[in-house]
Amino acid sequence: MTADTTPTTVNRAAWDLRTAVHLQSDFYPVDRVRAGQSxxxxxxxxxxxxxxxxxxxxxxxxxxxxxxxxxxxxxxxTGIDFSPAAVSAARTLAEETGLPARFECADVLALDAPGTPYDLAVTTYGVLCWLDDLDRWARAVHRMLRPGGRLVLVEFHPVLEALHPGRLSGAGGYFPGGPPQAVWTEGTYTDPSAPIRYPEYRWQHPVGSVVGALVGAGMEVTGLHEYPHCSYRLFDELDTCADGLWSDASAPGRLPYMYAITATRKTT
Ligand SMILES: C[S@@+](CC[C@H](N)C(=O)[O-])C[C@H]1O[C@@H](n2cnc3c(N)ncnc32)[C@H](O)[C@@H]1O
Known part of the structure; x- marks a missing residue:
């Protein structure tokens, strides 16, 4: 029997490994969420x-x-993720906190239409670079929502890949280069020295491609926002934090660090 080396399988294994490290990290404030924080x-x-x-x-x-x-x-x-380790930890946390959240293990590109569609889909920070097919993603979002239902996407700005090559998608520029290759990664963003090593695939998605995929799937784009600050301290130059947002004090407003898209499933 040959090993399954599709990008999805490779990435799922990578996220299972990462999850174990992330659960122990300060980056993810598990204890504070247990204690009632957001x-x-x-x-x-x-x-x-x-x-x-x-x-x-x-x-x-x-x-x-x-x-x-x-x-x-x-x-x-309802939370959906394709990593069994992540979903198992999420279910445990839901039980511990008593919060009424459900978790399902599924590939976001292959979601079946739900019995009762959703009012709001949310996806944020470091999500699209793991997806090879934005058209499939946008069709899945459309399928999960009721007519009039909304999407909120907040993502790190893909232009940062051109300025910090390799940090977001590995493409090294704003537009995608050739087909992605599996890249061996050591550690993880919560702890670069963590003793884990694994291959992974990532993809570069310019903002225009995201908008195009959503429009093509039948979503009406209602907002596109770019932010000169970042919800996370993604790079060392983000040295100043105000109201939970990090910015570069030496060059405020020079770069977009995040963007957000809101879209609505059309009613007709
Ligand atoms: C950076 S993390 C999530 C970001 C989120 N803001 C957080 O920190 O909780 C990216 C997540 O995407 C999941 N993922 C990657 N590809 C996926 C896919 N095809 N289907 C479902 N989940 C996927 C990974 O398992 C991982 O949990």
Missing amino acids: TLNPPELALAGDVRGLRLLHLQCHFGLDTLSWARLGAEA
Whole structure:
């Protein structure tokens, strides 16, 4: 029998390895979420608005800290991730906190239409670079939402890959280069010295491709925002934090660090 080396299988194994390290890290504040705090950041909170009573789908939820935070705000939250290790940890945290969040293990590109569609889909920070086919992703988002249902996407800005080559998608530029190759990675973003080593595949997605995929899938894009700051301290130059957002004090406003897209499933 030959080993399954498809990008999805390779990446899922990488995320299972990473999850074990992330659960122990300071980057993911598991204890603070257990104690009642939220991991949500100002951009997604502002764009989602009042989520009380909404059926909320959190795509690529990792081990669920944001999903639990949405549940704490009153959403009927479901988190989806393809890493069995992440989903198992998320379910344990839901039990421990008693928060009404559900977790499912699935590939975001291959989601079946739900029995009851969602009011709001949310996906944030470091999600699209793991997906090889944005058209499939956008069709899956469309399928999961009710007509009039909304998407909130907040993502690191892909132009940063041109300025910090290799840090986001590995493409080294703003536009995708050739077909991606499996790249061996050591450690993980929460701890570059963690004793794990694994191959992974990533893809570069310019903002225009994301908008194009959503429009092509039947979504109406209602907003496109670019931010001169970042919800995470992604790079050393992000040295100043105000109201939970990091910026470069030496060159404020020089670069977009994040972007966000809001879109609605058309009603006709
Ligand atoms: C950077 S993390 C999630 C970011 C999120 N903001 C967080 O920190 O909780 C990316 C997640 O995408 C998941 N993922 C990658 N490819 C996926 C796919 N095809 N289907 C579902 N989940 C996927 C990984 O397992 C991982 O948990």
